[in-house]
Amino acid sequence: MMNEQDYRDHPGRYGGVLSVDLDALVANWRLLRQRGTDAMGCGACVKADAYGLGAAQICPALWRAGCREFFVATLEEGLALREIVPDANVHVFYGVTPDCANEFIKSGLIPVHNTLDQIDIWSHHAGRLGQPLPCDIQVDTGLNRLGLSMLDAELLNDDNGRLKGLDVGYVISHLACADDIDSPMNNEQLQRFRRVRRLLPMGKASFANSSGIFLGADYHFDLLRPGAAIYGINPRPEMPNPMAQVVRVQSRVIQIRDVEPGQSIGYGAAHVVETPTRAAIVGTGYADGMLRALSGRGRAYLGDRPLTFLGRVSMDLIALDVTGLAPDQCRAGSLVDMIGPHNPPDLVADAADTIGYEILTALGSRYRRVHVGGTAFDP
């Protein structure tokens, strides 16, 4: 592994730099936590390597800030987290399978049970070991993704013995339309979740993702469960973003070239220039998460200056329009912002017809990754 100094000495090793501002990230987590009450907990969803930004650096920073509940999707992610934040409560959304129950138990990971079968597996192991086993229960309130049905919840209410040996930490559910404050779905799911809590009143309750936190106190329950907003994604797309920007992606100019009118740039000769054009060819492509859908639509920045994408995004390269810039303003070795202050992940996502979540998780492994800040111990 190279360090930052090595990068400065050898920028030529990488096509670009991905920096993650851990201070901004921790500030975002605190801002979300403050929207709840003191008695309430605030966890963090760190699945998919903390939304692509590096769980190994991000989780310890959140831990130092006071975060104790971490959510991942897979057992494998949970096992990795065990090493990174050994004393944290690690919740695994996919829940338990017969072949992996012992690994959950051995590592003290908390499965989120989504089916009655998963509950039965857990109860069986608790009986076998003669001790209650920690877990969560997810109930589906309308997203129709993971979780017990309302009918299952009623069944459990009638047949409480089925929960024997389960030490239920949280009963959870997940919102489908939380980013749309006007959606009637939000209140429908809230009412259903309240009924879930009457049927399954054990443990604590967790309901709100990032956007859900901004739907109001009714949605908060005992534990907030944000992901995206921690990483700077706007939880209320219709309003100015209250979150600080966490990620910056700078791409290195590999070569500058002049293109004559009538010539084309890139695969498929999809872009034909009409006037003399100077192109900066930068070392980032769709393999680095600059989606091919950004072809002809994306925008990078050199300082405050926008540079439009010319032609198709290829695997490792993108052509940017630097016509009119003086040779010393942009040359081989210059760094341009593919994601930066002027083009945050949400804007890049708009240009690619997707969401900021996908932009972050797609960033890939080829960047020189730098995590700055996040060292202060200040719970």
Ligand SMILES: *Cc1c(COP(=O)(O)O)cnc(C)c1O
């Ligand atoms: C990913 C996830 C979250 C976090 O959602 P964000 O919109 O990123 O805040 C919360 N709950 C569940 C079940 C999830 O899968």
